[in-house]
Amino acid sequence: MASTIRVRATSNGDITEVQALVQHPMDSGFVKDAKGEIIPPHFIQQLTFEYDGKAVFVADWGAAVSKDPYVKFSFKGGKKGDDLKIGWVDNKGATDTTTAKIQ
């Protein structure tokens, strides 16, 4: 299976704009399935973007974030061709990381 994270980071020399899409069910724990049984909570707790060994964006998420979340932000600095590291951890301890080149 391919990575659960899609990232696009573009720099205009001054500011880097980042867009990311993460594939995750983000079950809140309040929804029941067709049999009437509760779907246990399963959501991303922390999403981190690291540039040059420093976190540039950290999101502490909970059950209220929707399925397959999308994030867009920008930060000062970031050079074309440099790496941006992205990772998430969910409440079941699962993780995924990926590295994207800034364009």
Add this chain to the structure above:
Amino acid sequence: MIMRVAISFVSAALALTALAAPPAIAADTPNPAADATAFQKFFTNKFPKLKPEDFVNGPYSMNEDLHRQWEEKEQFPPYEFALETGKEMFATPFKNGKTYGDCFPDKGIGIRQNYPYFDDKEGKVITLELALNRCREANGEPPFSYVKDEMASLTAYMAFTSRGKPFDIKIPDDPRALEAYQKGKEYFYTRRGQLNFSCATCHVQAPGERIRAEILAPALGILNAMPIYRSEWSGMGTISRRFTTCNSQIRGVPLSPQDEEYRDLEYYLSYVSNGLPISGPGARP
């Protein structure tokens, strides 16, 4: 209903004798080509600012604010995951070594615009979703659910490879094909459900208007964008899903997916959008 049909038939017959018009343009003889022209003209008159190919983008062509949001969304479309899964599935051989491509002309690439088609051996309309499941069964694989997930991923990939190609639905010179078309048309304009809506009530009479928070899509080009990622569903849905949920939303009892009536409906609705480019997979609010 029968009464009304009878009356209109009688009056049509009267008009015919009075005017001695050739029977070809009698109201009761289906004329798909004329239908399609009139159908498209209705929408282009209703939205004079839009180009014909704008209609395939549904509500995004009807509302500026939505259009801006959509342009942003298309840079990073929510159907990307499904598209990738579909591409992988399409390339993965079945247990017997064959692939989906073997079931379709041109290896299944760039052919979405030709579906649904009328199969003269069977005398029925064959949709892409149906053809995909038949392909699976012919190769000894269990069929997929018609409404979402795998089926949506596969059709998303097939639509993607056909993007920009104009819908090219043909009605062969066969009374059964014409009948299927006519049945589809009747389904489209027949009111049903507790709310007494027809497909046309929303998608012909009121496109661009709001139904609660949503903006209704025009019937013209509505299938060109299928399958779609709907934020409301937080997932992908096929044409079958669109038809069945439409039916339940008007508080009717939906038919089972790929029922003959739905296939006829898809045949009609695709035919009247002939010439408009495939834009699927799409994203809708």
